[in-house]
Amino acid sequence: MPDLSALFAPQHIALLGVSKDPTRDSNAYLRVLVDNGYRGRITVLGAGAYGDPNVIKSVDELPEDVDVVFNMLRPELAESTLVTAAERGAKFGIVFAGGFAEAGVEGAAQQERIVANCNAHGMRIVGPNCMGLFNTWHDTNLSEIDDVLRGPIGVVSQSGNNGLTMVHEARRYGLGLSSFVSFGNQADIPAHAYIKHLGDDPNTKVIAFYLEGLPPGLSEEFIETCREVSQHTPIVGLKGGRGSAGSRAAASHTASLSQAPQAYSALFRQAGIIEVEHLHHLYPAAEALVRCPPLAGDRISVVGSGGGHSTVIADAIESVGLAVPEYPVEVQEDISTRLPFGAPVKNPVDMTGMYLKDATLFASLSQVTLDRAAHDGVVCFGLYGPEHWPATQPDPQLVPTEAGPALGDLQRSHDKPVVFFTVYADQQHDHLVQLREAGIPVYQDAETAAAAMRVLRERGRQLGLRGVDVPPEELASGSPSTTVLDESQSVELLRLRGVPFPFQQVVRSANEARQVVESMTRPAVIKGVLPGVGHKSELGAVKLGITTGDGAAEAVESIVSSVGEQLGIDALKGFLVVEDLGRNRELIVGVQRDDIFGALAVIGAGGVYTEQVKDVAVGVLPLDVAEVERMIDSLQSRPVWRGSRGERQVDLDALTKVVNALHELLRDDESVMSVDLNPVMVTPQGKLYAVDAAIHARAEA
Amino acid sequence: MPDLSALFAPQHIALLGVSKDPTRDSNAYLRVLVDNGYRGRITVLGAGAYGDPNVIKSVDELPEDVDVVFNMLRPELAESTLVTAAERGAKFGIVFAGGFAEAGVEGAAQQERIVANCNAHGMRIVGPNCMGLFNTWHDTNLSEIDDVLRGPIGVVSQSGNNGLTMVHEARRYGLGLSSFVSFGNQADIPAHAYIKHLGDDPNTKVIAFYLEGLPPGLSEEFIETCREVSQHTPIVGLKGGRGSAGSRAAASHTASLSQAPQAYSALFRQAGIIEVEHLHHLYPAAEALVRCPPLAGDRISVVGSGGGHSTVIADAIESVGLAVPEYPVEVQEDISTRLPFGAPVKNPVDMTGMYLKDATLFASLSQVTLDRAAHDGVVCFGLYGPEHWPATQPDPQLVPTEAGPALGDLQRSHDKPVVFFTVYADQQHDHLVQLREAGIPVYQDAETAAAAMRVLRERGRQLGLRGVDVPPEELASGSPSTTVLDESQSVELLRLRGVPFPFQQVVRSANEARQVVESMTRPAVIKGVLPGVGHKSELGAVKLGITTGDGAAEAVESIVSSVGEQLGIDALKGFLVVEDLGRNRELIVGVQRDDIFGALAVIGAGGVYTEQVKDVAVGVLPLDVAEVERMIDSLQSRPVWRGSRGERQVDLDALTKVVNALHELLRDDESVMSVDLNPVMVTPQGKLYAVDAAIHARAEA
Structure with a gap:
């Protein structure tokens, strides 16, 4: 090195x-x-x-x-x-x-x-x-870039103009650069040598890194070097050339072969480099790492003014994997007493314009949430520091500027990060300058503010900081007060409405099962009929791959003994013999009653990963075939349904009929809240067979 | 209404x-x-x-x-x-x-x-x-918003301050608003009534819509009304309140119950409203719909100056689902003759600073690609119109400003959209003003430019415009010049290195198969051994659910006859009897030799959807258990592997051992290019069993 x-x-x-x-x-x-x-x-x-x-x-x-x-x-x-x-x-x-x-x-x-x-x-x-390159602290500038603000951010960039972008932003946001090097083709000195140097440079507090590709054989050294630097100096990085054209551009640009983006994400992660997705997040992320302490947990307090902005910033924070948890009731009540009647206080807090009278409210309300609700960081927001104040506030000079110093004090005293989001962030108004001078980054859009918080959280994780774990809030699906109809009942109800199911028959004994299976041309599945009981497989009540009469009789006996032991024999109301279609593509198709929309349909990838991978499309009912087609096309697994590897496309007319049959059931029967078919098997010919059905009915009062 | x-x-x-x-x-x-x-x-x-x-x-x-x-x-x-x-x-x-x-x-x-x-x-x-509300064309302003620029964009916003955001942007980018209404709690007049009115207003060319929620029961009327308006007037919309906290903010803000974001995406799509994801994309998208014709196909030409910016804009375009396809060789040659030696010309085109001498190059090079390569739209980019020109160009007045008029002419004459991306877009420099006056939107970051192009493409789709279909370029996985080892060989090789497989045995005859199956305690799968042959299921060479000796003999005979018919009996080298573990969680685990990184590992959701859903994590080898854990945690299907519904977490130590065993194979055997285990079954107890293995070896010269 x-x-x-x-x-x-x-x-x-x-x-x-x-x-x-x-x-x-x-x-x-x-x-x-x-x-x-x-x-x-x-x-x-x-x-x-x-x-x-x-x-x-x-x-x-x-x-x-x-x-x-x-x-x-x-x-x-x-x-x-x-x-x-x-x-x-x-x-x-x-x-x-x-x-x-x-x-x-x-x-x-x-x-x-x-x-x-x-x-x-x-x-x-x-x-x-x-x-x-340049080094502002040594007054050395070997670049064509004039007028660089001196500061703590070191830039290591494979591209010259992506480096220039940060020079421009530094000038605008008032936090300058220490050194800059554009390393181009990286023919001799490898990128991590510059990172090592800046890591040892006392004038560099954070390194911003833009990479298009590594030369062969250096990844182990790169990982080792950067990981060591990242122990003391945060590194934030962007990989350029992630798609095929992007990587073509990067290749002709710097003679490096860019690969699948996941490989570089892995490289960055293992090297302790915090990755950002967009060039316009690189400088802001570096700025946050300089100005703010790391974020120790996932719980963000959102405090500011303006309902719409509170909504979009909360969305943005959640979409980067952080949480905006509601405050305990007593904290909400405390905040309420400081704000006009009706102001939202659950998190986000919306002070409804009160900062125009008292700008320290940003800090004092935030402090309540940090002290009493144990949140880990704060995003403040509001139309603060504008080019044009609303006409209701004719003179900007009358609006207090204390938000900056007060928030700066809060950030320091609590050692928790505070950032500000306002659409006026591009202005040089005194209100914003004071925020920045107090150490509070000010971002122009919600996504950049959220991205900065995510980067601060990654830094916290690197340093081993652990906040309170926030369990992901589940999306409510269906009403909790429903009962599930017995599966064989559901199947009969839906079969009558034209939903195709594979051959199936309820039998009462091993002998009946034997007869039915011997008459079938395909293997059978035998399941215990157990009204109201879930997880039948785990009870030993599902037997697969039955091809002979003997096998059928054995299966029935095994179900009887296994269910009998666990639930008592009375739970068992018979046995369902179902044709086994083998391994097939599996859809989930469902409809759900909805207060706002009347009824919604869900079509998606079905089977075992449905709940986790959530590759589903939603539609507002009623749906025609064109809309069903658009839903299928919007799935990540689209090629599966459009047909590939010798399999034909799913029959879209048939699928539309199934959806509409379920919708009719909702319309005709007020008690039905939702219907799920999962899986609906799609044969290589594109034919549909519903295999499992669940009808959720309103629970009786 | x-x-x-x-x-x-x-x-x-x-x-x-x-x-x-x-x-x-x-x-x-x-x-x-x-x-x-x-x-x-x-x-x-x-x-x-x-x-x-x-x-x-x-x-x-x-x-x-x-x-x-x-x-x-x-x-x-x-x-x-x-x-x-x-x-x-x-x-x-x-x-x-x-x-x-x-x-x-x-x-x-x-x-x-x-x-x-x-x-x-x-x-x-x-x-x-x-x-x-206000109506600039009627000089009616019933808001506190002063100094509104008059123009063609109508704003219908449930939130007041999100509307103000657009007033601010309109002033900055020089394209004004026709009318604005903030409809708040929407207690009486529904949102679509305003949309209908602005759709009929001759001064409104595009409607920008911000919604937090619909009241119950209006979705059908909403869809019908908006769909009709969207026939003649494009509507671009943002749904606020998509996460749980965002929707909580929206609810306290406007008393509407926000639901799962997918439901509103469906509503927008069915209503002909083009959805954007971020507030800071709403005005730019509306601006694009006013200034530019719709995009008829997916093929984008990227023409400008600066390698790093060409890389990030190409990445951004591909990440919104559009393509940046390479030009035909003769077009590349034509462009080459107009640029200095070595300038990239494949798409993106990087004119390497030449616009400083001739700013009409943006238009003339773009025109070549539209005329001769049949691309559907253009994104130009470059450090054009800066606050500070690089020192190599001391006087901005000397830099030609003709980019604007020339690109405006190109957009009009070709009826294809042209937008500009420069990090100096927030400046009011004459270069940028001229671009905007010529009808070319100028965006400050690559993602906003790409989002605008996506919105123009959606509009094209709504109008039934179809460009040339671009097949998605496949990521190269493995080298094309490899051969696949026979599965039973692969299994033996890997078993010796400690990779756990379920019981399996190769047999030569129906009788041997019968004996093996009769000695087994679980059902068996029987597969034909067919070196070098893929898609065995489709050949009828895989039989599942075999529990009896008779069944085994039948299976072997059936494989013999079905393979014999299709490939000839010589292709069949025996039969593999494998223990059937039943239905389980399935991982894919693989390693791959890599020119840059030495070797990469892949861990992800396995089984039938692997190729389509692509829920995989990549790591740079070697990996320790902490890194394997991080990879598992980065999967969308993380809860499956962490254990849920009564199943235990996957054994991370065992998984790390499997990955490292594969890596050792790569290191010890130069001829091995990649190894895939798919699926690796994960039992309810968290134990691992590799079920299928494929070792790809370098093809012999």
Whole structure:
């Protein structure tokens, strides 16, 4: 692992290929370096138009104490020049130009030669195809990026313009950058070497990392290095090139072969890098990691003003896997006493505009929830710091600005993160500046605020912080006060309405079972008829794969003895012999009475994973075949139903008929609350057979 | 369905409860109405501080031609006042105040009484708990929202502040609003009545809709009305309150019971409303629907400058279900001739800064792809219109601004949508203003640009536009040049390394099969041994549920005859008798050699839906038990493996051992490219049994 100190804090820089024409890029690089106050020596190969550099006419004249050569010569000149510089003792070469591995086979060979020949003399290469680097704390700027705000975020980016994006955001949100390096083709120095360096840099508190791909064979070293850095310095990362076109763009861009996104997610996770999904979440996440303590648990308090915004921020927080749990009643009551009648206080808290009179309410209400409800962090929200105040508040100067200092105090005293969401976050209004100065990040949209909280939670997990576990709240499905009809009754009721079931017959004895099975052409399943009893398999009341009369008789006897032992023999009302269709595609089809919608239909992937994987589509009844088709197409498992691997598409007309048959049952019978068919088997020919049916009826009063 | 013309274009407005104190809200409403140039009559109950309204001291004096009364009186006074206004012939009442149904049972009863008693005299109610309305084309502003830009977007929002968000964005991006109504508790006039009205309004080209919930029993009318409107006027909608806390916030906010998000997604889809997921996508989506033609197919051209941005925009487009297909070689060559050597041209096209010299390149390169590669729409991108140009371009005035007009011409002439993504979109630089004036939306982040394209595609689908179908590009899994080892060989190899399999034995004849099955205590599966042959079930070479010696002999004979007919008897190398573990949880566990990472592991939901549902976690090998646990926890089907419904958690130590055994096989045998166990059955006790194994070896040269 190379020591990069001389790269990020060079005492002597040589710029190779500076034009005297002030409109040329090469000239601008020199100007930026000088204008940004670089305090070391500068040597220029070419013409020195700015400052007072040492100008040389040939690389053979290069002084022997150069730390960094920055190459702007054309690729055909670059090779020999860089190797000569290496021979003359230069420690690092930055190869700004493209046209190397990302451009094709020839470029790749040239890139390989440069690295090998420079390395042979001890020089290490940054790039090629990169945008340079800067270190604001050393006044060193070897990039075309002017006017960088100094601060605690270190940026390691394979792409130059994705790095620029963060420079832009830093300027806007008032938290600057320590160092930046764009490492391009990563031909020599691997990405994790920069991460290691910034991890050791006292001016860098958080590292923001953009990666398109690793070169082969480095993943173990990458994981080890980054994991170590992440013990003390958080790393937040984005993997670019996740789809096929994205990875094609990344490949032509930086000559790295991008793979399935899951592989890089695994790499990041194992390396202790907190992954974000979007470029526009990278800077905000880094900002949160600088400004806020980590989030120790999943319970978020949402405190602010405005019902619609409270709704979208709660949605956003839940959609990143955090929770917005209701406060205990006594906490709700406490908050109520501080707000006008009717203001929502359960979590979210909506202060209904009261911050216009007292902006410390954001902090004082939040504090109640942290102290008394044991929540782990706070998202505040409201139309605070706007460009135009509502007409009801004509003068922004009259609106108190104390939200910032008060929330900053709260965050510090409780060591729990507090962030702010307002659609006016792009403004430079004093209200927002004060929030930021107090250490509260201010985000413009709910999703970014939620993403920042998720990143803070990941950091908390990395540090082993554990809050109270929040059990996922279950979606209510059906009314709790229903009873389930006996399965054979359900089947008969539905068969009469045209729902197709495989052959089945209720029998009373082993002998009847024997006769029925001997008359069948396919294997049978035999189940005990046990009204009101679930989990029949676990009771030993379901026997599969029965092909002979003897087998049938044995199955019945085995059910009798196993059920008899566990429930008593009276529970058993007979035996259901059902044709076994074998292994097939399985749908779930259901309808449910609904207060708002009248009735809803559910169609989805059925069978054993239904409840967990939840690959289901919902429709508002009544449905026609076009709508049923759209529902099928919206499933993740769509190709299964559209037909693949020699199986035909599910019969959509038949499926529509089944759904409508269930809907009619709801309409005709007020007592029926919901009907589920799970599974409905879909044969290789696309035919449907309902195999299990459950009718839920309103429980009698 | 009420006719709302007099509500949105009233000739006479009465404001009830105006204070003479200019710092009070009620006063501000009057001021906004007057300042925005309302041209009708104004009557004020209270004090008229602005304009020259007709002031009355009692509602009994209310003139009889009032179209709209706007109530700002306290709830306890509102009821009798509104009913009197209704008796005096007022057509609409806007109830601004909260404290009604959203605040509890009493408020709900009062709300119901107001609606019933006003309706009895023909007056309809907007709200309560709303933020009023405006119609910029009629200079009518009954809201506290000043300074609204006039334009083509109509906003129907259950929440006031989510509506304000769009007013803010309209001002920023230069495309204004036609009308706005915040309908709050929706106690009387249903949401779709406003949609219907704006659908008929010639000044409204697109409707942006924010909904928290429908009242019971209206879904059929809602679907019918909106579907009709959407035939001619696109509607884009956001459902707020999708998680449990979000819906709790929505409920206390507007007294509507929010349900599972899927139900509302179904409602929107069936109603022809194009759903967006985030509040910050609502205005941009509406803007796209105004400025751009719909997208007729899925093929997007990505043309701009900057490798990193090209990567993230391609990722974003693919993640919304659109495609970024590679251009034909001759198109790539054509584009190459217009750009410097090495510039990426496959799609995305990266012009590597050339727009700084010629900004019409955005349009001319895009045109090549539309004309010659038959793509359906374009996303352009680049650091165009920045606050700070890079130092290499010192003077923004020198950078050509022709991108806007040229792209506008392209969009019009080709009737295909063109949008622009630049991180500087929040700037008001002339470059960006010209893009917008030419009809090109400019978005600040890749996800918003992609979301806008998805919305344009949905609109295209609604209008029945069909582009060329793009088959989803498959992720390469394993190398194509591998051979699959015979299953029984694979099993033996893996069993030796400690991978647990159920009992199994290879037999040669029906008689041997009979003996083996008779010695077994559980049912058996018998499979033909067919080296190199897949899809054995379809060949009739797999027989399940065999419990007797006779059954075993029959199964063997049936496999012989069925395989013999289809492949010839020589293909059959014997029969595998395997213990049948019954129905169990099924995992897939696999390892794969990888150029970049060395080796990757996959753990996920196995069995029949593996390929389609893709609920899998990836890890970089080697893995310890903590990492295997994290992988299991990252699965959607996590609760299945963690144990539920009486089943115990999967044995994580055993699972780690299995993964590492597969990894060792990869390390020890250079020829092995990947190993898949699918399914690995997980018994109710959490024990693992691999049931099928496939070892892929490097094909010999």
